[in-house]
Amino acid sequence: MARNDERRSALADAGIRVLAEEGARGLTHRAVDAAASTPRGTASNYFPTRDDLVSALVDRIGERLTPDPEVVLSGGAQSPDRELFAAYLRDIVRRLSADPHVSLALFELRLESARRPAVAKALGAWRQRAFQEDVAFNDGSGLPGGRTEIALFHYAIDGLMLDHLTVPLDTGLSVDAAIDEFVDRILQ
Amino acid sequence: MARNDERRSALADAGIRVLAEEGARGLTHRAVDAAASTPRGTASNYFPTRDDLVSALVDRIGERLTPDPEVVLSGGAQSPDRELFAAYLRDIVRRLSADPHVSLALFELRLESARRPAVAKALGAWRQRAFQEDVAFNDGSGLPGGRTEIALFHYAIDGLMLDHLTVPLDTGLSVDAAIDEFVDRILQ
Numbered sequence: 311m312a313r314n315d316e317r318r319s320a321l322a323d324a325g326i327r328v329l330a331e332e333g334a335r336g337l338t339h340r341a342v343d344a345a346a347s348t349p350r351g352t353a354s355n356y357f358p359t360r361d362d363l364v365s366a367l368v369d370r371i372g373e374r375l376t377p378d379p380e381v382v383l384s385g386g387a388q389s390p391d392r393e394l395f396a397a398y399l400r401d402i403v404r405r406l407s408a409d410p411h412v413s414l415a416l417f418e419l420r421l422e423s424a425r426r427p428a429v430a431k432a433l434g435a436w437r438q439r440a441f442q443e444d445v446a447f448n449d450g451s452g453l454p455g456g457r458t459e460i461a462l463f464h465y466a467i468d469g470l471m472l473d474h475l476t477v478p479l480d481t482g483l484s485v486d487a488a489i490d491e492f493v494d495r496i497l498q
Numbered sequence: 499m500a501r502n503d504e505r506r507s508a509l510a511d512a513g514i515r516v517l518a519e520e521g522a523r524g525l526t527h528r529a530v531d532a533a534a535s536t537p538r539g540t541a542s543n544y545f546p547t548r549d550d551l552v553s554a555l556v557d558r559i560g561e562r563l564t565p566d567p568e569v570v571l572s573g574g575a576q577s578p579d580r581e582l583f584a585a586y587l588r589d590i591v592r593r594l595s596a597d598p599h600v601s602l603a604l605f606e607l608r609l610e611s612a613r614r615p616a617v618a619k620a621l622g623a624w625r626q627r628a629f630q631e632d633v634a635f636n637d638g639s640g641l642p643g644g645r646t647e648i649a650l651f652h653y654a655i656d657g658l659m660l661d662h663l664t665v666p667l668d669t670g671l672s673v674d675a676a677i678d679e680f681v682d683r684i685l686q
Binding site for chain 2: 330331332333334335336410414417418420421422423424425430433434437438441457458460461462464465466467468469470472473475476477479480481482483488491492495496498
C-alpha cells in the first residue's frame with residue numbers, strides 16, 4: 311500500500327512535469343509513463359481516464375503547495391499583524407517560485423478548465439476550498455484581512471506569479487517589493 | 499494589398515480562436531487554415547514558420563485590445579481623477595470579457611513563452627511596450643498612479659481576468675466590485 315502511494319505520487323509528479331513542459335495538450339498517459347520512466351500502461355492502471363489523471367494532479371499540486379509546518383508554527387508565536395501576513399505571503403511566493411513546475415502546471419490546468427468541464431469541476435472545488443481555508447485561517451488567527459482582502463490577494467498573487475514565471479515585465483519592482491506594496495495597500 | 503491585409507487579419511483571428519479553444523499545442527498552420535476555412539497552405543504562405551505565426555497573433559491581439567477611441571476621447575473631457583481611472587479599468591476589463599478568446603489566447607501564449615524563447619521575445623517586447631505606454635498615458639494625462647501603481651494594476655487585473663475567464667472563485671465580489679476595491683486601495 312505504501313509503495314502504491316509512492317508510485318501514485320511519482321506518477322502525479324511526472325504528470326506535473328509534463329504539464330509544465332509540454333502544456334495541457336501534451337498530458338497523456340503515455341507522456342506520463344515516459345516522464346516517470348514507468349512501463350507503458352502504468353499511468354492508465356492508476357488513473358484509468360484522463361479525468362482521473364487530472365484529479366490526481368490537482369490533489370498532488372495541493373499537497374506540494376501545502377505550507378511548511380515549521381513556517382506556520384513559527385508564525386504562531388508572533389503577533390498576528392500585517393508584518394506576519396506579509397511574511398506568510400512571501401513564504402507562499404517563495405515556495406511557488408522554488409517549484410515553478412507546480413505553478414506552471416496549475417496555470418495550465420486553469421486554462422484547460424475553460425475548455426473541459428471535468429477539469430473545471432476538480433480544480434474549481436479545490437481552489438474554492440483553499441480560498442475558504444485561507445479566510446478561516448486569517449479569521450481564526452486574528453490576522454488582518456477578511457474575505458474581500460483574501461480575494462484581492464488571490465488575484466494579485468496569481469497575476470504576480472504568472473508574470474514572474476513567464477516573461478516578467480520590467481517594472482522596477484522585485485517580487486518581494488511587489489508583495490510588500492500589495493500588503494501595504496490592500497490591508498488598510 | 500488591402501485584401502491581403504484582410505486575409506492576414508482573418509487568419510490571425512482564426513489562430514486566436516484555435517489558441518483559445520485548443521491551447522498552445524493545438525496551434526498549427528493546418529489548424530489555422532481549418533478554422534479560417536482557407537485552403538491548406540494559406541496560413542503557411544502568410545506566416546512561413548510557427549514563430550511568424552505567433553508574432554502575427556501577438557500583433558493581432560494588440561490590435562484587438564486597443565481601447566475604443568471614443569472611450570479614450572470622452573475620458574479626455576473629464577478631470578483625471580481616480581474615478582476616471584477606475585472607469586478606464588472597467589472599460590479594459592469589459593473589453594477583455596466581451597472578447598474572451600483574445601484574453602485566453604494571450605494567457606496561452608504567456609504560458610508558452612515559458613517554454614519557447616521566440617514566443618518569449620515577441621510577447622515580452624509587446625507587453626513591455628504596453629506597460630510603458632500605460633505609465634506614459636497616466637503621466638501625460640495627469641491621472642493618478644505612477645510606475646509602481648501601474649505595475650500592481652497589471653498583476654491584479656491579470657489575476658482577476660484569469661479567474662473570471664476560467665473557474666471563478668466565489669468570493670462575494672463581482673468583477674466590477676473587485677476593480678473598485680483595487681482602485682480604492684492601490685491608489686492611495
